[in-house]
Amino acid sequence: MFSTLLLAWYDAHRRSLPFRGTRDPYRIWISEIMLQQTRTETVAGYYRRFLERFPDVFSLAGAPEQDVLKCWEGLGYYSRARNLHKTAKIIAEQYGGQFPRNRDALRALPGVGDYTAAAVASIAFDLPEPAMDGNLTRVLSRFHGIREDVGMPSVKRRLADLARQDMPPVRCGDFNQALMDLGATVCVPGTPDCAACPLRPLCDAFRAGDADLLPVKAAAKPPKEVQLSVALVLCHGRILVQQRKEALLNGLWVYPLIEASTPAGIEKALKSQGVSACYREKLGDARHVFTHRVWQMTIHLLTAEEPACREGQFVSLREMDALPMPTAVRSAREQARTLLTPAFPEDFDLAAAAAVYAQSWQQAHKAHCSDDFIRQHDAAHMEMILRGHRGDGNRVFAITVGPSTEGVLVIDPRENELVSLYLHPSAQHAGIGRAAVRFAIRQLDEQRDMKVTNLRANTAARTLYAACGFTRIVATKTLDPQRDLQEETRVRPGRY
Ligand code: SF4
Numbered sequence: 001m002f003s004t005l006l007l008a009w010y011d012a013h014r015r016s017l018p019f020r021g022t023r024d025p026y027r028i029w030i031s032e033i034m035l036q037q038t039r040t041e042t043v044a045g046y047y048r049r050f051l052e053r054f055p056d057v058f059s060l061a062g063a064p065e066q067d068v069l070k071c072w073e074g075l076g077y078y079s080r081a082r083n084l085h086k087t088a089k090i091i092a093e094q095y096g097g098q099f100p101r102n103r104d105a106l107r108a109l110p111g112v113g114d115y116t117a118a119a120v121a122s123i124a125f126d127l128p129e130p131a132m133d134g135n136l137t138r139v140l141s142r143f144h145g146i147r148e149d150v151g152m153p154s155v156k157r158r159l160a161d162l163a164r165q166d167m168p169p170v171r172c173g174d175f176n177q178a179l180m181d182l183g184a185t186v187c188v189p190g191t192p193d194c195a196a197c198p199l200r201p202l203c204d205a206f207r208a209g210d211a212d213l214l215p216v217k218a219a220a221k222p223p224k225e226v227q228l229s230v231a232l233v234l235c236h237g238r239i240l241v242q243q244r245k246e247a248l249l250n251g252l253w254v255y256p257l258i259e260a261s262t263p264a265g266i267e268k269a270l271k272s273q274g275v276s277a278c279y280r281e282k283l284g285d286a287r288h289v290f291t292h293r294v295w296q297m298t299i300h301l302l303t304a305e306e307p308a309c310r311e312g313q314f315v316s317l318r319e320m321d322a323l324p325m326p327t328a329v330r331s332a333r334e335q336a337r338t339l340l341t342p343a344f345p346e347d348f349d350l351a352a353a354a355a356v357y358a359q360s361w362q363q364a365h366k367a368h369c370s371d372d373f374i375r376q377h378d379a380a381h382m383e384m385i386l387r388g389h390r391g392d393g394n395r396v397f398a399i400t401v402g403p404s405t406e407g408v409l410v411i412d413p414r415e416n417e418l419v420s421l422y423l424h425p426s427a428q429h430a431g432i433g434r435a436a437v438r439f440a441i442r443q444l445d446e447q448r449d450m451k452v453t454n455l456r457a458n459t460a461a462r463t464l465y466a467a468c469g470f471t472r473i474v475a476t477k478t479l480d481p482q483r484d485l486q487e488e489t490r491v492r493p494g495r496y
Contacts, residue, residue, distance in 0.1 A: 002143075002202065003168040003175055009198035010178030015185065018044045020177070025099035025124035026057050029087075032119045033080050033111060037291070040184075046075055057099075060085065061092035069251055069324035076327055078252055083111025101125045123173035130163030131176040132156065135183025140166075141215035142187060145204030150215040187211075225294045229266050230286070230332045231256040232339060233277045235304040235314050236426035237401040239336050240275060241323060242312030248290070253323040255332055256312070257297075266300055274310035277302040280403055286331035299332045301339065303404060307426065316430035317341065339402040342435045344409060348398035354383035357408045360422035386410075394419055395443065399436050401427065409436050416444050417451040421461075428460070437468040 014020070017040065019031030030050060034043045053071050054060040060068065065085050072081035087109045091099060099120065100106055106117035118129035130136060137150050140159050148155045167175050186193050191212045194200050205211035232255055233240035241253045258269040263279035270277050280301040288295045307314035315323070317340040325333055358379045366374055389396050389410050399407035407423035418440045423433055444450055452470070454461040465472075 002166045002199065003171075005198040005202075006178045006182065007168070007171060007174060010174060010181060013181065013185070014177070015181050019047050023124050023173075025120050027051065028123050029099065029112075029116070029120050030084070032116045033084055034075065036080060036116070037077050038075055042075070046072075054088075057088050057091045057097055060088035065251060066324060070322070073324045074327050078249055078324075078326065079247075080111055082251060086110040087112065099124065101127075103127060103129050119176060122176050126170065126172050128164060128167050128169070128172045130160050130167060131180075132160050132163065133180065135180045135187075136163060136176070138189065138215050139179050139183045139187045139199075142192070142205035142211050143199055143203050145208065147210075147214065147216055149218050151218055221292075223289065223292050223294050225296055227259070227261065228295055228297045229258040229261055230254075230297050230299045230329065231258055231266055231270060231277070231302055232283065232299060232332060232336050233270065233275060233302045233304055233314075234339060234402045234404065235307045236404065236424055237340065237342070237406055237430040237432045238307060238314035238316050239320060239340060240304070240309060240312050240314050241320060241325075248293075249326045249328065251324075252326045253320075254325065254329050255336070261298065263300075266302070270302070273312075274308055275304060276306065276308070277304040283335050284331070286329075288328040290328075295328055297329075297332070299335055301335075301402065303402070318431050341401075342406070342432050342439075343400045344397040344436065344439050345400060346395065346397050348400070348405065350383055350386055351379070352405045353398045353408050354386055355379040356405050356424045357382040357386065357422050360407060360424055363425045364422070389419070397439075399423065399432060401432060406432060407436065409440060411440050411443055413444060415451055416448050417453075418444070419453065433464050434468055437464060437470075441468070 019027065022028065031043065031047055034047055034050075050071055054063060054068075063085070065082065068081050068085045069078060072078060075081075090109060091097060101121075103117045103121045106112055106120055107114065109117075112120075115131050115133050119131040121127040121129045122131060137156075137159060140146070140163055141150055144159075144162050146155060146159060150156065150159065163179075182197070182199075186197050187199075194203070194206050194211060197203070197206075200206050203211075205214050231240070240256060242256055244250050244252050244254060256270060256273070256275075258266050260266050260269050267277060267279055280303055283299040283301050286295075286297045286299060288297070317337065320333075320336065320340070358377055358381070361377050361382060362374050365377070386396055386408065392412075393414065394410050394412045397409040397411075398405050399409055406427040408420065409418075410420035411417065412419050418437070421433065421436055421440070423436075441450075450470075452461075452465060
């Protein structure tokens with residue numbers, strides 16, 4: 001009677017969900033793992049993208065774990081993704097790509113608990129296994145009038161036995177899904193909508209009038225609060241990230257998470273990891289709630305001169321975006337993205353920019369010029385050159401990343417010319433030069449040919465301009481014919 005009423009209701013009222021309507025155990029398994037601890041609406045998009053990226057168990061088994069974690073990014077509970085990967089390897093290698101057709105063998109797979117094993121067994125193979133999730137527990141405890149703590153193992157077993165008794169000989173998967181849907185839409189937590197329920201004529205809690213008090217659950221322990229400092233350590237356009245080795249968020253990338261909260265304490269903790277960083281400022285607060293713990297975070301900005309560290313690595317903005325990072329550091333990551341995005345102020349500290357200009361210029365020219373000539377181009381000399389550019393009507397910009405000046409950019413709008421682009425040697429190959437060229441193009445007339453001047457031997461500059469869509473039209477003149485050093489080139493900006 002129970003199952004007849006339930007399945008008739010399900011046939012008329014089942015939810016339309018993207019992961020329904022399949023008997024493919026791979027798809028059912030993926031959706032059930034995703035649905036653990038995660039809302040159905042959130043899962044829908046992830047499920048589609050995950051299957052596009054890993055359409056079958058072999059594609060998942062053959063992927064690097066970092067790719068699986070990246071695809072899982074934002075769903076949380078990342079051990080699920082790692083276990084999915086492990087299980088896919090087992091199914092591919094030990095089962096020839098076929099999921100086992102019995103609950104115990106499914107239950108033995110990594111990350112597959114009682115619920116998931118029963119869901120796959122019943123939905124894919126129509127085996128009579130009740131998938132005891134929160135919905136089934138609530139509906140069955142109300143229906144059968146179970147008024148004991150549903151967290152107790154003996155009560156759990158009793159509910160599972162009752163479900164098994166109620167289960168029909170066929171349509172076992174539909175029976176489980178019908179209870180899930182009834183629990184999600186009618187027999188909801190708090191006050192259920194008994195008027196819409198097909199089980200009302202037989203329901204114990206409805207008869208007793210205490211449905212809103214069921215199921216009985218012991219009060220959960222409040223999660224433990226942990227205070228952490230998140231250190232955003234910038235070093236010439238790159239930021240320090242570390243891969244977690246701890247069980248929580250294992251394998252994911254985060255910024256250094258430090259227990260100390262004072263500037264000196266944070267610097268000291270970083271020093272112990274081989275990072276020599278200077279504290280700059282506090283950027284804000286963030287909070288992330290896990291099941292059993294809460295991270296109360298304060299985000300701090302520091303800068304380092306050398307990208308040295310024993311744990312982790314300094315990465316560019318693009319590299320950071322390619323790493324799997326947990327939602328727990330989303331706020332810090334947004335701050336990091338803002339910090340790592342280059343800016344081009346025209347009003348800036350000329351001395352600081354001249355010092356970087358000198359370093360960069362000296363590095364670029366040392367192979368071709370005498371030591372004396374190199375020494376002459378010190379910060380004071382470069383400051384004079386920058387003042388000269390301004391006096392000549394050129395526009396001079398600093399290239400800044402976060403709080404640091406990383407280079408200078410000079411353009412001449414009258415000649416439609418990119419006159420100078422110099423970056424701190426450590427800030428090169430981090431996407432900053434490309435951002436600077438794009439900025440320069442926007443300041444100039446994109447419809448006309450442009451002029452750039454650079455060292456003939458400077459292949460890095462040529463590569464950069466080519467990457468930004470410049471097509472070389474003609475080298476108009478060699479500025480220093482004796483040493484064959486510099487040439488002016490007319491270029492046409494293309495798509496970039
Ligand atoms: S009658 Fe009410 S309490 Fe009983 S199963 Fe239906 S919705 Fe839940």
